[in-house]
Amino acid sequence: MNGEAALAQAATPATTDSNDASPPAVPTQAGPFGIRFDFNEGARVALPPGRAWRVRLADLDTGSVLFESENQGAFVTSSKRYYVRFRLQVWEPGAAAPLLTHDYDARDREVLIRFYVGTLGDSIAWLPAAIAFQARHRCRLTCALSARLIPLFRDAYPDIAFTPSEAVRPERFYASYKMMMFYGDEHRLWNPCEGRSMGLHEGAAALLGVDPPPAPPRLALPDQSRPIAEPYVCIATQATAQAKYWNNPTGWRDVVGFLRAQRYRVLCIDQKPVHGVGLVNNHMPHGVEDFTGDRPLVERARFLRHAAFFVGLSSGLSWLAWAAGCPVVLISGFTHPINEFSTPYRVINYHACNSCWNDPRLRFDNQDFLWCPRLAGTPRQFECTRLITAAQVIDTIRRIPARSARDQVAEDGALEAMA
8 A cells, every 4th residue: 555545544624515425335337347436536446355456546647656556355545536537457466467447538428526615606616617627528517506506507508417416316427526625635635736826716627627717607697688777886795704895994885985976876786785793793885775685696697797897805796797797896805816717806905914815824714704814803803905995996996998878788788689
């Protein structure tokens, strides 16, 4: 047994979600002499007891032998759980010709990519890599993700099956991959790269062995029409942790005042008008129109598709605006700009403490709403966004090419014709 196999015994990093499920106990593919194998979270080979075997796992692309051993019957699992173009070989000890040689080939086979969090932003960030994987391998791809997200994508990608995670039948699949943010993966067993050292979308591409797709996923909206005749802007001010908020005390008030002075209607499309934990509560800004509530995501996407632009945070609605084709003004100091999609309207103050989320030395605690790993309990807590001023955001908004209401209506007509 080599180090590769030894690592396999402890290849279970901490994750950001409890929605976990293991591959089937028995590998799904049948080989000769009772051998079973598959590529469900790594290469897996089941060798029946009662005879001597020699097994080897190799990487076809690098030529590296990852594992080799002799045994009297064993269940062998690679330590690497991300995409590798494996070669599996099984011999009788001393034999020259293998009893089984199988090279990974997902063409026309069932492959599962399970999105292990139900959050909007992560799923939109990761989905383009899954789409690129399906196009490269010509597999029959199933994406398991939150049921509330499926209507956004299902009709846009008829060649991909979208299913809720709880409906997955794991015994169907030739290969499966776990898509998530891994903590404690110091040996790089679940992703070949440290996910926080790159963007969410780039980390997903590394895990699946594809190039980072430059474009967002397509959205399938049942209603493509413009919802409001007048020029309007969408904003979203709520988040799942205080570090993600724009913590400048007058920031939203001043920006909303500026937008209204420019004759925009300002629509707040957060799910909740008030959100927080304990004594800390964040309220919808004064002066906006309340479009909060438990609205379908396809409805929010429709509003975003026709908005002049969107102003938001490092949150799911910013990713949805990007996918909807809306210019995004993204305010964040909690993340480094590499973390999100590319937008020319990214707002950050590098003179303040910043980018703690992308520091691999720090472990994000999603149970601590007031998480601020470097400055908690000091007067500088949350300075990463508190020191982003309204003037900085307004100057960024001014760089967005102006569009008249007539221009917007014409563009909306073109969108409807393309739908």
